[in-house]
Amino acid sequence: MKNNNNTKTTRRDFLTKSVMAGALLSPSAAGNAVLNVPPTPTGIKKLKITKIESILLTKPLKERFWMALSPIGGYDPKATRVIVYVHTDQRVVGIGEGRDGGVSALMKGFGDLLIGEDPFEVEHIWQKMFNVTISRQGAIKGWGRSSVIGAMAPLDAALWDIMAKTAGLPLYKFLGGRNDPIDCYVTGCYYREGTGERELVEEVERYIKMGYKALKIKVGGVSIDEDVERARIIRKTAGDDFRLMMDVNKGWSLRQSIEASHKLHQFDFTWLEEPLHWYDNVDALVRLKKDCPIPLASGEGEDNRYGARRLLETGAIDFMQFDCHKYAGPTEWLKVAALAASQDVWMAPHHEPQLHGHLMASISNAYILETFGNPNRDPWWFELYTRKPEIVDSKLTLLDEVGIGVEFDKATLKKYGTKIV
Numbered sequence: 001m002k003n004n005n006n007t008k009t010t011r012r013d014f015l016t017k018s019v020m021a022g023a024l025l026s027p028s029a030a031g032n033a034v035l036n037v038p039p040t041p042t043g044i045k046k047l048k049i050t051k052i053e054s055i056l057l058t059k060p061l062k063e064r065f066w067m068a069l070s071p072i073g074g075y076d077p078k079a080t081r082v083i084v085y086v087h088t089d090q091r092v093v094g095i096g097e098g099r100d101g102g103v104s105a106l107m108k109g110f111g112d113l114l115i116g117e118d119p120f121e122v123e124h125i126w127q128k129m130f131n132v133t134i135s136r137q138g139a140i141k142g143w144g145r146s147s148v149i150g151a152m153a154p155l156d157a158a159l160w161d162i163m164a165k166t167a168g169l170p171l172y173k174f175l176g177g178r179n180d181p182i183d184c185y186v187t188g189c190y191y192r193e194g195t196g197e198r199e200l201v202e203e204v205e206r207y208i209k210m211g212y213k214a215l216k217i218k219v220g221g222v223s224i225d226e227d228v229e230r231a232r233i234i235r236k237t238a239g240d241d242f243r244l245m246m247d248v249n250k251g252w253s254l255r256q257s258i259e260a261s262h263k264l265h266q267f268d269f270t271w272l273e274e275p276l277h278w279y280d281n282v283d284a285l286v287r288l289k290k291d292c293p294i295p296l297a298s299g300e301g302e303d304n305r306y307g308a309r310r311l312l313e314t315g316a317i318d319f320m321q322f323d324c325h326k327y328a329g330p331t332e333w334l335k336v337a338a339l340a341a342s343q344d345v346w347m348a349p350h351h352e353p354q355l356h357g358h359l360m361a362s363i364s365n366a367y368i369l370e371t372f373g374n375p376n377r378d379p380w381w382f383e384l385y386t387r388k389p390e391i392v393d394s395k396l397t398l399l400d401e402v403g404i405g406v407e408f409d410k411a412t413l414k415k416y417g418t419k420i421v
């Protein structure tokens with residue numbers, strides 16, 4: 001091929017042009033490309049997990065708070081809470097909270113899997129725990145799958161607590177987040193035995209007095225027309241500027257969901273949560289979405305990212321409610337949040353704002369946190385902590401304390417706690 005001398009760039013031309021371009025972009029930087037970076041002042045911290053302890057708190061509830069089909073905490077209702085303490089050789093102790101689903105595995109020594117591990121290797125440890133569900137180890141040790149996923153929640157949270165504490169940062173900051181107040185709603189208006197319209201109005205008025213500007217009510221436990229009347233009373237009491245959501249807790253069929261959503265749409269609900277009966281509560285959302293005037297929320301029952309992905313792939317939900325206090329821990333929650341973000345789905349996690357708040361502060365698709373305003377429904381929020389984030393004007397502000405940052409009331413631990421391991 002003939003060489004065209006007019007367009008050929010010689011090495012000297014190239015260097016001349018490059019230096020000129022550098023001079024145009026940044027005159028002071030030209031010829032000074034080696035920047036002075038001082039050595040990092042701290043060394044790499046290597047920690048080793050030495051011991052796992054855990055306790056189970058149990059407190060009977062004073063009354064039944066009925067959802068559509070069942071009361072909170074069972075027919076003889078009780079509140080439970082698991083707390084794990086993950087000790088290290090550097091005297092940093094990670095503290096994680098969870099539901100009682102992991103008690104059986106914890107009692108049978110599941111936490112020992114963490115002994116000797118470096119808590120900063122959180123992905124490796126998470127996978128080591130999860131691998132129990134796809135090996136014979138679970139059968140041999142008597143660690144059932146649901147109990148493993150339940151126990152992973154507080155253990156994994158404790159690892160994040162250790163990492164943030166070691167870094168000397170609140171968890172939200174360790175995660176790259178920012179402490180802007182996060183919107184909160186209160187969940188209430190359960191079906192309560194022996195109560196009527198007067199109690200319903202009083203309850204909504206109490207939440208307004210507490211500063212709440214958003215409320216999630218229970219539906220699906222009476223006829224659709226009776227639910228419409230309850231919604232009318234609640235909307236009238238709360239006023240037009242209040243955000244309202246509703247939770248069916250899997251109480252309706254597809255046909256009922258379509259009918260009810262059309263009748264309840266007039267009260268301006270932000271979302272309709274878990275409408276469909278257990279036997280067809282994912283695929284049928286696609287059909288419901290085509291004939292439902294209210295955005296849909298779901299995900300509190302998913303215990304891993306794969307189930308959450310299947311739910312997201314329906315394209316039917318607008319709010320993902322994955323709960324890492326109950327299942328699989330913050331490591332999995334962050335992955336679910338990223339999957340949701342990729343589909344423009346908001347995160348609105350189920351329960352436990354003291355943990356989920358840190359995670360919500362670190363993502364781009366955070367919508368709202370769930371909270372409770374009645375100590376008879378959720379005694380732990382009111383009794384368990386001597387230090388916890390504040391909820392003011394329907395917004396939660398995280399604590400600028402290292403780690404997850406809460407502190408437990410020793411009297412409550414003593415009164416309701418039993419040592420598991």
Ligand SMILES: [Mg+2]
Pocket residue numbers: 247249273274300350
């Ligand atoms: Mg729910």
